[in-house]
Amino acid sequence: EAGVAQSPRYKIIEKRQSVAFWCNPISGHATLYWYQQILGQGPKLLIQFQNNGVVDDSQLPKDRFSAERLKGVDSTLKIQPAKLEDSAVYLCASSLAGSGVFLYEQYFGPGTRLTVT
Amino acid sequence: QKEVEQDPGPLSVPEGAIVSLNCTYSNSAFQYFMWYRQYSRKGPELLMYTYSSGNKEDGRFTAQVDKSSKYISLFIRDSQPSDSATYLCAMSGGGSNYKLTFGKGTLLTVNP
Numbered sequence: 001e002a003g004v005a006q007s008p009r010y011k012i013i014e015k016r017q018s019v020a021f022w023c024n025p026i027s028g029h030a031t032l033y034w035y036q037q038i039l040g041q042g043p044k045l046l047i048q049f050q051n052n053g054v055v056d057d058s059q060l061p062k063d064r065f066s067a068e069r070l071k072g073v074d075s076t077l078k079i080q081p082a083k084l085e086d087s088a089v090y091l092c093a094s095s096l097a098g099s100g101v102f103l104y105e106q107y108f109g110p111g112t113r114l115t116v117t
Numbered sequence: 118q119k120e121v122e123q124d125p126g127p128l129s130v131p132e133g134a135i136v137s138l139n140c141t142y143s144n145s146a147f148q149y150f151m152w153y154r155q156y157s158r159k160g161p162e163l164l165m166y167t168y169s170s171g172n173k174e175d176g177r178f179t180a181q182v183d184k185s186s187k188y189i190s191l192f193i194r195d196s197q198p199s200d201s202a203t204y205l206c207a208m209s210g211g212g213s214n215y216k217l218t219f220g221k222g223t224l225l226t227v228n229p
Contacts (some may be wrong), residue, residue, distance in 0.1 A: 004160070040125065042205050042219025043161065056216060091160050106217070108160030 002026065004109035006092050012115045018080035021112045025073070025094030031055075032069055033106060034077050035091040043091055049075065050097075082116045089113050120144050123206055123220030132229050136193040140206035140220045143187065147208040147218075150182050152191045155203045155222065164204075165191070196227045 005024040013019050025032050030051050035043035046065065047057040051072040060067070064083070069075040079086055089111040096105065123140045130136055138152075148169055153161035165180045167173045167189075173180045179192040189208075193200055203222040210216075 040221065042121075042123075042207070042221050043217075044219070045216055048216075093160070105163060108162065110158070110160050113158075 004092055004094055004107055006090075006109040006112055008112055009110065010113045010115075012117065013082055015084055015116050016081040018078065019082055019114065020076050020078045021090050021092075021114075023075045023077070023092030023109060025075070025092070026107055029094035029096055029107070030072070031095045031097055032075050033093040033095075034067055034075070035093065035108075037089045037091055037111070039088070046077070079114075082114075084116050087114055087116045120218050121206065121208060121220045124223055125221050127224040127226060129226045129228060130196055132196060132198060132227055134196050134227070136196050136200070136225060136227075138191040138193075138204050138206075138223050138225070140189050140208075141187055142189070142208055142218075144208070144210070144218075145187070146210040149209040150180070150189050151207040151209075151217070152178075152180060153205040153207060153219075155205060157202075161205055198227050198229050201226045 007022050011019055032049045034046045036046050037043045046060045047067045048055040049069040052069045065079055067077045091108050091111045093106040093108045121140055121142045151166045152164045154164050155161040165175055165178055167180050167182045170182050170184045177194045181190045203224050205222040206220040207217045
């Protein structure tokens with residue numbers, strides 16, 4: 001079974017520039033998550049999709065971050081404009097469902113390491 | 118007070134040692150408790166999960182939850198160099214409180 005795919009793996013941009021990350025979840029997984037992991041911290045949920053609908057985006061800085069999941073499969077996360085504090089690893093995860101016994105069975109991709117200079 | 122507290126270490130042990138990793142939490146609503154392992158430059162992978170209080174064993178790994186003390190532990194027996202990684206605890210309330218809240222992670226190094 002193929003895992004969660006993410007690209008690019010690394011990205012370096014200057015502050016105020018824009019950047020986009022792409023995620024392809026495990027086939028058949030209805031729920032997709034984007035996390036931000038700052039160095040030395042645990043992952044923090046930015047947004048959760050159930051199919052192509054948003055379940056939770058309460059911790060997404062909506063003035064600069066946006067995400068979409070068209071057709072309920074792939075997803076993109078965009079930052080515009082980037083700030084220095086956005087330097088982090090952006091992790092995508094997927095699960096069969098977003099609640100109950102499936103909640104903890106989240107499968108993570110390798111992440112995109114973003115450096116904002 | 119953070120919802121989940123985890124000592125970031127680093128923790129260095131010799132091969133074959135028993136390792137104890139711990140997290141404390143403040144939210145009484147947490148019912149699902151998980152441990153993830155994260156190798157350098159990789160995404161986290163689920164190691165074990167426990168619902169409510171009790172123990173769960175899987176090979177060399179044992180997870181313990183004490184809800185009365187709001188304290189969870191992961192024990193690794195006969196530790197191996199391949200166990201060297203960051204270990205993250207995570208918790209959820211389940212139901213409508215499905216969101217996973219992670220600890221900072223503990224960096225473990227097992228020396229041959």
